[in-house]
Amino acid sequence: MITEEELDNLIICKKCHTLHKKVPISHNKKAFCSKCDILLYQNCPNTIDKTLALVITAAISLFVAFKFTIVTIDIQGLEKSLTLYALFMVILEQHQYIVGIMFIFLIVIFPITIIFSMLLLLILMKLKKGAYMVQRLLILLAHIRPWSMVDIFFISLLVAMVKLFDYAYIELGVSFVALVFTLILDIIITKNISFYELWELHTKIYGWHE
Amino acid sequence: MNNSKFEYIRCHICEAVNYVDNKETKCRRCHEKIEHNLKFSYHKTLAFLITAIIFYFPANLYPILISKQFGKTTTNTIMEGIIHLWDSGSYPIALIILLASVFVPLLKFVLIIYLLISTKYNIHSSKLDKHKLFYITEAIGPWSMVDVFVVIILSVLIHFSEVKIYPGKGATAFGLMVFFTMISALSFDPRLINHQKGDTSNAKP
Ligand SMILES: [Zn+2]
Ligand SMILES: [Zn+2]
Numbered sequence: 001m002i003t004e005e006e007l008d009n010l011i012i013c014k015k016c017h018t019l020h021k022k023v024p025i026s027h028n029k030k031a032f033c034s035k036c037d038i039l040l041y042q043n044c045p046n047t048i049d050k051t052l053a054l055v056i057t058a059a060i061s062l063f064v065a066f067k068f069t070i071v072t073i074d075i076q077g078l079e080k081s082l083t084l085y086a087l088f089m090v091i092l093e094q095h096q097y098i099v100g101i102m103f104i105f106l107i108v109i110f111p112i113t114i115i116f117s118m119l120l121l122l123i124l125m126k127l128k129k130g131a132y133m134v135q136r137l138l139i140l141l142a143h144i145r146p147w148s149m150v151d152i153f154f155i156s157l158l159v160a161m162v163k164l165f166d167y168a169y170i171e172l173g174v175s176f177v178a179l180v181f182t183l184i185l186d187i188i189i190t191k192n193i194s195f196y197e198l199w200e201l202h203t204k205i206y207g208w209h210e
Numbered sequence: 211m212n213n214s215k216f217e218y219i220r221c222h223i224c225e226a227v228n229y230v231d232n233k234e235t236k237c238r239r240c241h242e243k244i245e246h247n248l249k250f251s252y253h254k255t256l257a258f259l260i261t262a263i264i265f266y267f268p269a270n271l272y273p274i275l276i277s278k279q280f281g282k283t284t285t286n287t288i289m290e291g292i293i294h295l296w297d298s299g300s301y302p303i304a305l306i307i308l309l310a311s312v313f314v315p316l317l318k319f320v321l322i323i324y325l326l327i328s329t330k331y332n333i334h335s336s337k338l339d340k341h342k343l344f345y346i347t348e349a350i351g352p353w354s355m356v357d358v359f360v361v362i363i364l365s366v367l368i369h370f371s372e373v374k375i376y377p378g379k380g381a382t383a384f385g386l387m388v389f390f391t392m393i394s395a396l397s398f399d400p401r402l403i404n405h406q407k408g409d410t411s412n413a414k415p
Binding site: 017087 | 337357385389
């Protein structure tokens with residue numbers, strides 16, 4: 001039989017499922033998969049503090065992105081703004097419930113849940129409290145992560161703007177900038193800490209059993 | 211199939227390595243269930259895939275976008291929208307929509323069907339390649355939503371008393387199609403690839 005310690009020192013690549021033995025690496029070094037070159041794990045000091053700062057900024061910028069105007073168009077003096085509120089109203093008015101509910105979950109509810117779960121679990125980890133809560137949050141994150149589509153929404157926004165370019169005068173709002181900022185932060189956060197590393201930290205801080 | 215054989219399993223929730231046989235167990239770190247019945251995963255993937263393929267037809271045949279201008283109604287299916295964009299000279303956008311809305315769903319169908327068939331009938335090709343294919347399948351999935359989002363954004367912006375755009379039946383079908391393709395891919399257990407007979411290159415660390 002294989003001991004727990006031996007298992008702890010193994011990692012399976014998420015892309016090619018090759019089993020690797022973990023080797024100790026020095027600070028700020030990264031370990032990659034030998035078969036497909038994807039990042040397996042890294043060794044950064046004080047990741048929690050760094051990530052927490054990034055997540056707080058991302059939460060604020062996501063709030064701004066949803067609160068204010070994303071774009072305003074002007075067609076011969078007639079103005080219309082894209083905001084979350086306008087979106088809710090249009091969905092209700094046109095009875096687009098299936099598409100509307102999907103949109104609200106993929107673009108609003110899941111991204112907000114993700115960012116606030118991250119915020120909460122990082123704070124708890126920093127305080128070294130609430131082992132069970134952190135574990136539940138991490139499991140929740142694992143389930144909803146594939147369903148957050150802010151990045152795809154942003155590309156769609158660009159496509160929609162190109163489509164309107166010939167007919168309308170387009171003005172970018174505060175939320176558009178916030179949206180770009182949120183996406184950049186999201187990329188930095190994912191680079192900074194992987195889901196695997198969050199679980200490793202959980203184990204390191206609270207041990208195997210709660 | 212492999213009877214009571216121990217193997218290394220990557221927990222799909224917390225990514226910890228577990229060493230288990232094919233009994234029902236819980237992950238040693240996150241205590242989430244590790245499914246022992248791979249047939250269940252296989253059938254779930256297949257069922258969701260079939261549902262997605264069924265939705266693919268109304269998604270492409272029904273209009274995704276309806277516009278009303280001064281009492282006159284025009285409808286656009288996805289292909290009509292792409293042709294319209296191409297004719298008006300927006301080549302890059304036409305290509306993005308063509309890739310995201312037409313090719314990505316088809317590619318996902320083909321990849322999942324290939325994975326299901328090749329793992330069931332042990333078609334000889336590298337397991338490594340299959341794992342990579344599955345990884346790609348998962349990564350490209352959500353990008354098909356672009357066109358649906360575009361229509362929703364347009365329906366909010368073009369919402370005047372005389373000129374209006376709103377999503378058609380095709381948009382609903384399309385959204386559901388993407389939803390079921392994603393669930394299908396998420397139901398696929400990578401262990402189906404490992405359990406296929408043939409080389410056992412994955413056994414050694
Ligand atoms: Zn790999
Ligand atoms: Zn686990």
